[in-house]
Amino acid sequence: MLSRRGLLAMAGAAPLVWSLSEGGSASAAVAPPADLGVQLWMVRQSMAQDFPGTLKALADLGVRKVELAGAPDLSGAELRAAFDAAGLACVSGHLPILQMTDAELDHRLAYAREIGMTTVAAPMPGFAGLLEVAPADRFAALLAHPLTADDWRWNADRLNQIGDKARSAGVAIAYHNHNVEFADVGGQTAMDLLLERVDPAQAHFQFDVGNAVLGGADPFDLLARHPGRFRSAHLKDWRAPLQPTTRLASPASAAFGQGVIDWARWRRASAEAGIAISFIERENMPVGEEVAAAGQALQYFTTLQGNRA
Template sequence: MRAPVAVQLYSVRDSLRQDPTATLEWLAAAGFGAVEPFDLVQWAPALEGPLRATGLTARTGHASLLGGPDPAAVFDAAARLGVTTVIEPTVRDGWDDLDGVARIADGLNRLAELAGPHGLTIGYHNHWWEFADLGGRTALEGLADRLDPSVVLELDAYWAAVAGTDVAALAAQLAGRIQHVHVKDGPIELDPAAQVPAGSGRTDLTGVLAALPAATRVLEFDDYPGDVFAALAAGVAWLHTVERESQ
């Protein structure tokens, strides 16, 4: 059975800072069954109670691990929230050559060894800079080739599209590695404020979702100039409709 639809809490970061409980209550009422926290160590104390009160789960969470301090604090925060997969949200450098990609993969593999005894899985979330052509394959594909089988990917469909990839084909190719997908839409351009509710932009989200039937769906806005809650509600309604029609 597929995990409930989640929302990356970075999308509602301003509201979250003001009132975590009210924010999560609204998300639950809008049709979300889960959330994806960011900055796990910072937010675990504020989210632990609201998660219990709303019944929302947090299967995945973002936390900077590579090049950071001892990951023990991240693992402890994940345990407090029930997070089972800790995802490295961004690595900016090292994607221009295979040696750099290998170093990133080695770092993620070492983290997986440390996380395993805690019952945790390690993942990586892409942006648009992981798609340099390295000998006929993208850097992200090169990363996937070098990762331990226990390490997963969280595909950000929108940023992959911005990079110029055929995101549905990429999703199908890496389906065994991609366990989570950021369902994000827009005109396929770098400006994050141009993002629109899922299903109303140019990203081939239906193709991606069809290629990843078991992957966790996580809605996200990096930025949104209007009412982000209304945009999330429209996105989750669209997603529920698509999922029903595909059954």
Template sequence: MTTERPLGIQLYSVRDDLGPGRLDGTLARLADMGFTHAEPFDILGDPAGLAASLRRSGLRAATAHAAIDRLDREAVLDAAETLGIGTVIVPWADPATLTDRAGVEALADAVNSASALAAGRGIRVGYHNHDFEFAQHIDGVPVYDLLVGLLDPAVVLEVDLYWAGVGGADVFELLPRLGERVRFLHVVQEREPGNDRPVLGSDTTGRLGEILPLAPSVEMPVVEVVAHHSDVFPLVERNAAYVREQVRA
């Protein structure tokens, strides 16, 4: 089953169900929920095997989380090419390294360098936020704002709505300000009980319909359910149904 518009699932959401003998079944189950794309978080382990499983399921991979700023860049790009991935997204930075301007500049330099290398192979590099980029400030400026200002415009942004809100961001102000640099959104409507964090900024729960018009350059929303302690698939399916309905509206 497919949707009219692309809908991704961050595979970390189902990480316990991706092992040997389970990958094909898990990907097929996600495709049946209406997902069109999978966003892998490990593309170096067995890129050819993952590519084959994706083909069998009918899912595609347009994006992947990979620390190209720290890993073997050529290996990451080779894997991305094998999987047909057009955007490699830096998934996380150590918040302890982002406590002063020099640390933020070092991260931006690493991401920009990776972006320049990737561009030579027709691949974009992106950055995915958590909460700390908004909660931590340098000279009164959120780390995220400082970082984005230092990143080359070629570096795209994957804004995680939930984590931005937890960190204190006003998402309804942030997205229009970032403009066309925002190409992907991480979204979650329902989290597993016990996995909620205090939201210091915008609570985006149930408001995706208001948010999507603020980011018209978004190419694909990506569902991510981070922590789970039981069968995660019903939760993933409910999130998929909600997002599908919103992107159709």
């Protein structure tokens, strides 16, 4: 497998445009697909070292839209200023909204709007008793709590409850899947339970393709069976061979085009399904390779788009 080192220049490089001609000539250059953004979680180590520099490096790659996760603990106004300075729009964010009380949720929705988000995605589920735990201890409590079918029903109902509150704040609510949602909970997967019980008028879904495959699901079948329910996506891939599991897992990630997912097929299917924006998210990258991995992904999907034209 080719190393990602040296694929792209880091911060300070000129905005990237890639040639689609066999010899690498600049005569047939195209810009990265407009519907691709970057999930900031994949560059969290770089942001910890140099937040504005990392944002600039992404912008220099041609990135224009990002999704918040893993950024420094700054105010909404400070984050908005940093994104504006880099020429980036933070259009979406992962906030643990299913682990928040109503009062906590009001505060975080205001924070999301201050940054400029139009969507807030729940990156993980919760359960009823979790809201009685101190905020700093909630993640550990979630990991220690095996989720039942009733817990997943609670999550669906909670998404329905907060939909109006979020809409009043000017943002849409989404649910982001990992692999645990594809575990069986009484004859159906937790994901199917959520899709059946969540009111489409209150919340939509963000399709993490890599996580679905890790959970043993067929992403194309899931997309076809639930038209209109997925409005955004996360793109990540895994090295072969992949052992599917619904338990917490962190397998080795693959560079795009070198993993287990047919991305040409996915891009066609997601466009037909109306997914408006997709965020690149490589997992488990060394800090020195995070930004370069975003560049490799943009290059791959740009070439894929050009070959389809």
